[in-house]
Amino acid sequence: MINIIQPHNLAPDAARAAAQQVADKLARELDLSCQWQGDVLRFGKSGVEGTLTLLDKQAQMEIRLGFLYGAFAPAIQSKVAEKMRKVFAPE
Template sequence: MADISIKQEHQLPLSKAKEAAQQVADRMATEFDMATQWEGDVLSFKRSGVAGTLALREKEAQIDITLDFLFKAFAGTLKEKVERNMRKYFAEAA
């Protein structure tokens, strides 16, 4: 079960949603030193202590993040930052 789960509605065609998801991934890779990989319409990301997916669907993007014990203390801060980035790249891009 994910420690952080966020759904963000969007009005983007799938190709534009994938571009927005890549921007979120690029930001996460830079800020949190994460490796990312696409598998169809699902972007997987991972680093020591943090792993998750960003799944694209028509009209919705969902990110699920699992944190190890040490990172759980930062769950609130991480969730706020991810929510802000999801709104920025999906909602504002519409």
């Protein structure tokens, strides 16, 4: 399981827009479907599922990978963490 916590100082609408950017990138690269349920963005397909939860001052992503995607966990974690840093904590 991949677990990434990214602090942010964004207003709720801006945080949701940032989360959507991360989800859109994941959806394109891994062919995932995404759906909001309140402040939780759920995404997945066969072999990959997860959530991106928006909290007051942080975004928390959990990704569960099936056997076939498990070998790519370090690369996936690195890419997702980098994208989250860029959109939630812009310099």
